[in-house]
Amino acid sequence: MAKAYDHLFKLLLIGDSGVGKTCLIIRLAEDSFSSTYISTIGIDFKIRMVDIDGKKIKLQVWDTAGQERFKTITTAYFRGAVGIILVYDITDEKSFENIQNWMKSIKENASAGVERLLIGNKCDMEEKRKVQRDAAEKLAKEHGIRFFETSAKSSVNVEEAFSTLARDILQKSYRKAAPSSGQPLLEPGPPRKTGGKCSLV
Numbered sequence: 384m385a386k387a388y389d390h391l392f393k394l395l396l397i398g399d400s401g402v403g404k405t406c407l408i409i410r411l412a413e414d415s416f417s418s419t420y421i422s423t424i425g426i427d428f429k430i431r432m433v434d435i436d437g438k439k440i441k442l443q444v445w446d447t448a449g450q451e452r453f454k455t456i457t458t459a460y461f462r463g464a465v466g467i468i469l470v471y472d473i474t475d476e477k478s479f480e481n482i483q484n485w486m487k488s489i490k491e492n493a494s495a496g497v498e499r500l501l502i503g504n505k506c507d508m509e510e511k512r513k514v515q516r517d518a519a520e521k522l523a524k525e526h527g528i529r530f531f532e533t534s535a536k537s538s539v540n541v542e543e544a545f546s547t548l549a550r551d552i553l554q555k556s557y558r559k560a561a562p563s564s565g566q567p568l569l570e571p572g573p574p575r576k577t578g579g580k581c582s583l584v
């Protein structure tokens with residue numbers, strides 16, 4: 384029987400409580416949204432298949448609890464992830480400031496070559512914006528990672544963010560498999576600058 388997928392990528396979403404991690408995963412896996420807030424207890428995951436450059440990728444997306452009291456449990460899952468998405472809420476300055484702490488936590492707990500991506504969620508709430516796009520772009524650049532503004536509610540950039548991360552991981556795995564060539568074996572993905580535009584801005 385043919386294998387159902389070519390690669391399995393374990394991804395992890397981290398960020399303060401209430402920024403929309405669960406909603407982003409539900410948008411990705413089920414294409415739905417609920418405004419009822421049920422804080423995640425511990426950790427959970429959902430599956431989504433994506434097709435990247437003709438490869439079937441099974442994304443196993445882990446949802447962590449943002450609350451401080453679950454930190455010991457959630458950081459234990461960092462090590463197994465090949466990709467980590469750091470999420471803040473564009474209407475919540477504190478959640479953006481805390482991205483630095485989440486970065487530190489990745490350094491302390493995740494595997495060395497883990498691929499990271501920054502998301503500013505809730506970009507449908509432009510009138511309540513507290514975090515300017517420029518500031519987030521600058522932070523992403525400093526860390527050499529990509530940045531997207533998303534809305535789990537309005538389904539803006541959610542697919543794009545996850546697909547881009549999956550593509551970057553895939554490219555990296557091919558480079559690793561053929562280190563002597565120094566070239567990716569697949570077509571290169573989009574340019575490495577920060578990407579994504581909240582179309583509702």
Ligand SMILES: Nc1nc2c(ncn2[C@@H]2O[C@H](COP(=O)(O)OP(=O)(O)OP(=O)(O)O)[C@@H](O)[C@H]2O)c(=O)[nH]1
Nearest residue numbers: 400401402403404405406418420423449534535536
């Ligand atoms: N307007 C708007 N609200 C959102 C969006 N994403 C999430 N929310 C709302 O924000 C609240 C928190 O969302 P969750 O996805 O539960 O947040 P979380 O980051 O998983 O929170 P913890 O589980 O406590 O870590 C809920 O009321 C959601 O409906 C979005 O893109 N736009």
